[in-house]
Amino acid sequence: MLEDLPVALKGLLLQALMRFLPAWAEPWISGLLSAAAVVVVFGLLFGIVTVLERKGLGRMQNRYGPNRVGIPLTSVRLAGFGQFLADGIKALTKEDVVPRAADRVVHFLAPVVMVIPALLALAVLPYGRHCVPVDFEAGLLFFFAVGAATELAVFMAGWSSRNKYSLLGAMRGIAQMLSYEVPLVLAVVPVVMAAGSLSLVRIVEAQAAVGNWTGWFIATPWGLAGFLLFLAAALAEANRSPFDLPEGESEIVAGYFIEYSGFKFALFFLGEYLGLFAALGLAITLFLGGWQAPVGSLAWMPSWFWFFAKLLVLIGVAIWVRGSWPRLRVDQLMGLAWKFLLPLTLVNLVSAVLWRFVPGPALAWLVCGGLTLAAYVGLARGLATAGGWGPRTYRFAE
Amino acid sequence: MLGEGLAKGLLTTAKNFVGSYVSRERLVTVQYPEERRPLPEAARSFPFLVYDGDDPVAGLRCVACKICETECPPQCIYIVKDTVKKPDHTGKLQNQPLIFDIDISVCMSCQICVEVCPFDAIKMDVAYEWSTHDRFEGLLLHKEQLSKPNSYYHKIHPTEAAEVDARLAAARAKAAVARAGGAGKPAAPAAVKG
Numbered sequence: 066m067l068e069d070l071p072v073a074l075k076g077l078l079l080q081a082l083m084r085f086l087p088a089w090a091e092p093w094i095s096g097l098l099s100a101a102a103v104v105v106v107f108g109l110l111f112g113i114v115t116v117l118e119r120k121g122l123g124r125m126q127n128r129y130g131p132n133r134v135g136i137p138l139t140s141v142r143l144a145g146f147g148q149f150l151a152d153g154i155k156a157l158t159k160e161d162v163v164p165r166a167a168d169r170v171v172h173f174l175a176p177v178v179m180v181i182p183a184l185l186a187l188a189v190l191p192y193g194r195h196c197v198p199v200d201f202e203a204g205l206l207f208f209f210a211v212g213a214a215t216e217l218a219v220f221m222a223g224w225s226s227r228n229k230y231s232l233l234g235a236m237r238g239i240a241q242m243l244s245y246e247v248p249l250v251l252a253v254v255p256v257v258m259a260a261g262s263l264s265l266v267r268i269v270e271a272q273a274a275v276g277n278w279t280g281w282f283i284a285t286p287w288g289l290a291g292f293l294l295f296l297a298a299a300l301a302e303a304n305r306s307p308f309d310l311p312e313g314e315s316e317i318v319a320g321y322f323i324e325y326s327g328f329k330f331a332l333f334f335l336g337e338y339l340g341l342f343a344a345l346g347l348a349i350t351l352f353l354g355g356w357q358a359p360v361g362s363l364a365w366m367p368s369w370f371w372f373f374a375k376l377l378v379l380i381g382v383a384i385w386v387r388g389s390w391p392r393l394r395v396d397q398l399m400g401l402a403w404k405f406l407l408p409l410t411l412v413n414l415v416s417a418v419l420w421r422f423v424p425g426p427a428l429a430w431l432v433c434g435g436l437t438l439a440a441y442v443g444l445a446r447g448l449a450t451a452g453g454w455g456p457r458t459y460r461f462a463e
Numbered sequence: 464m465l466g467e468g469l470a471k472g473l474l475t476t477a478k479n480f481v482g483s484y485v486s487r488e489r490l491v492t493v494q495y496p497e498e499r500r501p502l503p504e505a506a507r508s509f510p511f512l513v514y515d516g517d518d519p520v521a522g523l524r525c526v527a528c529k530i531c532e533t534e535c536p537p538q539c540i541y542i543v544k545d546t547v548k549k550p551d552h553t554g555k556l557q558n559q560p561l562i563f564d565i566d567i568s569v570c571m572s573c574q575i576c577v578e579v580c581p582f583d584a585i586k587m588d589v590a591y592e593w594s595t596h597d598r599f600e601g602l603l604l605h606k607e608q609l610s611k612p613n614s615y616y617h618k619i620h621p622t623e624a625a626e627v628d629a630r631l632a633a634a635r636a637k638a639a640v641a642r643a644g645g646a647g648k649p650a651a652p653a654a655v656k657g
Contacts, residue, residue: 125476389472445465
């Protein structure tokens with residue numbers, strides 16, 4: 066019953082609508098309903114996550130965080146979870162300022178271009194057993210193809226604003242996103258090799274063989290390393306802290322969306338969060354067993370519940386990371402992508418191949434895990450001495 | 464080793480996150496309108512006028528000497544002397560203000576009026592919630608609003624108020640001795656009053 070709830074709801078709505086509409090409209094309406102579900106669910110999740118993030122960051126700094134806004138005209142406070150509605154209304158009523166020198170058309174289009182690819186990427190993720198908005202044979206390829214369009218939006222916003230900070234932010238954004246695309250995709254390749262398919266539905270099914278979490282790809286040395294590498298690259302791809310250089314408040318004010326106000330600013334915010342959700346959702350699909358329950362005895366709970374539970378946990382990790390780590394410098398950012406993540410993903414690829422051919426799980430763990438660990442330690446040691454990544458001494462700051 | 468500091472950072476924030484739910488002492492902020500931090504004793508906002516006893520008019524220490532008005536750097540005090548005199552705390556007849564206004568939108572809380580007052584009549588208040596919809600009349604405090612009892616002064620600045628009370632008591636004792644010694648002198652103002 067609960068398992069099929071999203072599908073049943075959609076079926077009911079479609080039936081109700083088809084009473085008034087011609088037969089040829091059915092596939093269109095069906096698609097539209099799926100798209101609307103994605104927009105509504107993730108729009109709502111975005112709102113809740115903004116509150117959660119502010120509360121979480123507050124608690125990490127020993128503050129309360131937002132806890133006031135509840136139901137208007139009453140004393141019900143909902144622990145501050147009405148905040149995102151108030152913020153949304155505020156963003157809608159704000160003046161929409163466009164700089165006089167800006168390229169008006171591109172300036173207008175940039176926030177739209179930011180949100181659309183994120184929504185498209187979200188459309189191919191399998192949220193539950195029967196809950197896949199679009200099931201492509203090469204869904205993974207589609208995901209990365211549309212995900213790369215975010216770079217276009219960043220550059221459109223930065224260039225059309227005619228502001229030095231925007232342009233700096235956009236340039237940083239482009240450099241960062243292009244660089245991190247490489248380890249991001251390479252971290253995924255072992256999964257494709259193991260599952261033998263580019264279809265995200267097939268990849269989830271490949272992890273379902275055992276029936277509990279030991280069947281997930283994260284329960285292998287290359288999966289664990291791949292997951293962590295993917296997470297690092299995904300945070301960079303989504304412009305999240307510690308890779309939020311394109312926004313870099315302390316250096317370039319707000320980066321590429323500095324000249325945006327009102328709802329366009331909110332759209333950038335939305336696009337960024339949707340990008341994060343999409344990236345984390347893909348991490349879940351590829352490494353954490355997608356919509357599967359971690360233990361077989363919990364499989365009676367609806368599959369989409371497990372997907373969103375895992376998503377919330379990963380979002381929590383992203384918030385935790387944001388509250389803990391400082392932002393990287395531009396050269397550190399590039400160095401991390403090309404000198405550290407890229408070699409590690411390549412080693413991880415070899416490790417995944419070895420996993421296939423080394424007999425016995427114990428020996429395989431030893432060989433593959435040892436290889437990855439050795440590569441990590443070697444790279445870290447080498448970069449700390451030769452690359453200047455070690456602790457720095459300051460002549461005048463002590 | 465790369466990653467050591469990252470783990471340390473994560474641990475610190477995790478401790479804060481859990482700790483802030485467990486112990487309230489960790490929380491550095493207060494929920495303002497509901498709870499307020501106790502103010503330090505030396506806190507000060509804007510000046511107020513002290514009166515002794517229960518009657519804000521009869522007990523007012525101010526003698527309208529206008530020293531504070533003259534000394535006030537931003538010129539936010541406005542005083543008009545009353546034609547009727549009243550006895551001060553030693554029994555001596557003194558002037559009193561008919562109008563005593565302080566524009567707290569101008570006042571810069573420098574405390575110079577308090578320093579120069581020879582009668583310990585003007586002191587610094589600690590009230591800070593003065594927001595109002597009317598920025599002219601709402602922030603112009605009149606004598607009635609400014610007059611506050613000595614007990615209030617004791618409440619907000621206990622140490623300082625005790626010192627002032629001791630000083631005033633000494634002055635009163637001296638005046639009483641003088642009255643007892645030379646009977647003619649203090650009798651003269653009494654005759655004027657009659």
